[in-house]
Amino acid sequence: MNKYGYRGFTMIELLVVMLIIAVVALMAMPQFQKSAESTRADEAVSTVQILGTTNRIYFLDKAQYAVGALNSCAARGPCNCNPSDPSNNCGNPCTLMWCGYLAPQDLAQAPYLYYAADGNLNAADPCGLSASGAPAGRYVACAKRNLASGQYAGWGYTVDVNGTIQPWPTTNGPPPVPPPS
Secondary structure (H helix, E strand, O other): OOOOOOOOOOHHHHHHHHHHHHHHHHHHHHHHHHHHHHHHHHHHHHHHHHHHHHHHHHHHHHOOOOOEEOOOOOOOOOOOOOOOOOOOOOOOOOHHHHOOOOOOOOOOOOOEEEEEOOOOOOEOOOOOOOOOOOOOEOEEEEEEEOOOOOOOOOOEEEEEOOOOEEEOOOOOOOOOOOOOO
């Protein structure tokens, strides 16, 4: 006791309180990670749906689909797509952004890899991303979680020519099911 009649906390009491707070925080951490990953998955569903719609509109204008990865596209570039010219740039997926079909954006740091696919092909793995268990179909876009390992590695979504979004099944369990469109 000090001269005011109050005894302060001992070091042991402070350490016990800090330990209890640390244990509670560790128990809550997996829920925070799951919530953050669900948010990333929602963003991927939205982006892949926009990409699929954009690729279908592009097909209506150019009579061919843009095919390939979008994560390495610069936000600006030449819009020199001419379907009647044999040296055209129409198949380049970056023309989706460069020609104004898709808003310019930097996908290089995105948590998912985004691909435009050829909707004329009937394939189970339209973007060559080793999708295990995906049904064959005519897909126009896909997204896959950009992780080498871990609980969420391999999560992905595809969009078919009708605009239906399908989650990819993985060995780590399915990703969150997209909301009905």
